Amino acid sequence: MTAIEITNAVKTYPEFTLGPISMTVEQGEFFGIFGPPSTGKTSILKLILGLLQPDEGQVVLSGRDGAGMDVAERGISMVFQNLALFPHMTGRENIIFPLRERGASEREIAERLDFVSEVLHVSHILHKNPAQMSGGERQRIALGRAFAADSRAMLLDEPIAALDARLREEMRVELKRLQRENNQTFVYVSHDEEEVMAISDRVAVVIDGKIAQIGTPDEVYSRPGSLAVAKVIGSPPMNLFQGYFDERGAQFKADILPESVAISGAPPKGREGTLGVRPEDIWLGESDGNPSFEVTVSSVEPLGSYTIINAMLGEQILKIRTPGQVILKEGCAQRVSLDSRHLHLFDETGQRI
């Protein structure tokens, strides 16, 4: 069943146009929305919440048109970036707030509170005020409050961005567990690519107010639909080579690469384009049947399980990610080769070929 369906929604601001946005979120899905800062992610959330009415198109919630529905009526709860806990209430009062508001019976409130504190492991902090809690505890209470509402879907607007790295990783696992165990629909917004990719079933990449691509994290990473998506997904970012396709459409000639690269598919013959190679698809050394060339190593970042090598190819910095620890002298010449199975080709408009 579809929990949230947005069709061709457009919202025009004086200096910014959002959309047209079309996306569907299935019931029980963990849906990620990723995009660089200020690209319209929050506006999409507002469309879903009903805080923003689309100029065109519509938002449908579980089969009901959202146009006439009030914010409170939509049954969508939200966890805010700064959590928006009520500081004058204890953890318990915060969690049961939505239940009291809709006039639930004392028994129902008690049951729901038990359930929520069970899932979120917050029983021991229910008596505290938010000010007395740690960042992680506050996080749980905020989630608990959204959970208690028993809503159609939960929107999370960078809810763990404020936590430190270790806690963030823990909360990520926790969120996923919560979502799975309760078959809840989550819409998770973040500008942290790694976070969204790690946690979501499907990801929508938002760039300049438009959805550039929707797909599983693997699809978005392995087959970015456009140059723009390729640029924002992946860390370190994809290496891009400007160049053109030859007349036969079998070779790509990059300005900076010493030899042309054999390609497959149906590229626009004789037109300009871009070749993208992920850092992990560049290997150290020669390899049979793969294009290879020489670079100058400029710095090496040993990161434990893998190593990032920054190398100069003419004027361009090349990022190479190689497994394990690699020791290379700075300034030395190194022969590298491209994995020809994983080349990403984009035409002159930036569309994937």
Next chain:
Amino acid sequence: MTDQTAPEISNTHAKAGYWTRVARDGQKMGFWFVLPTLLLLVFIVVFPLLMQLYLSFTWWTPLEGIPWYQAWEVFNWGENYWYMVTDPRFWGALWRTVLIMIVAVPAQFFLGMALAYLFIDQFPGRKLFYSIMLTPMMIVPAVVGLMFFLLFQGTGPINDHLGLPPEFSWLTDVNRAMISVIIADIWQWTPLMFLILLAGMLGVPSDQLLAARLLGGSNWQNFVKIILPRMKTVIIIALVLRAVECFKIFDLVFIMTNGGPGVQTETISVFLYNQTFGELEWAYVATMGLSILIALSMLAMKGLSLMAKK
């Protein structure tokens, strides 16, 4: 080695001594800088208070024929205080002042709160209305008094609008005079309440309000459960401020009714004025002034301690 370090140590000692001396001298110098202000404070605060206290224990009036500092000649062992607690005119004035306070201040509070609530959302013309809203409190109270004096005339616009005959008097009627004064005070001071409460209301983080709204709270519930608790401090400040100010109400009453008809609208301030310039009972005025000062301070302390409790 020792020969080399020894003089150095003594040197630093000398240095520290020097700086300590400078600091001490600095404190001395600071005292001389502050002294004029201290003297001024003694003259404008401490001296008048002590003088008032002194006079309040005597029969002294300017007609006594002796200078005030010789008032000990007519020392009366606190009989002024006894006279005050048995003076029906004093209690009447006190009661009327309290009456104005307990009617006007809550009215200003509720009106100010309602207006502030209207103003938390954006709407066309908000800034213009905001400026208009604040105008009454910018006007000199005496002018407000004059305005309402004219409005409440028998042949004035209020009777005209309400379709009442010119004989229907406001300011000279035993009950309606008080109502008129209260209305004028509410009109003038609701804006201040509005301003303070709006500031407090805007201080409630908007995402908390949004969260409450998303979680299904009605506007009224959100107001009671989210906005009010967070405004507690501001509310106390606004109420204490207005209560103390309202207790001192003078200009409006003086100009609109001059305490009349009879003493029907005579407040503490007007009574004190009449005693000072009409009866020349300066020692008695000093007695009442001191007593009211103590009472008001206690009232304000009580209010502010509520705030500290939070």
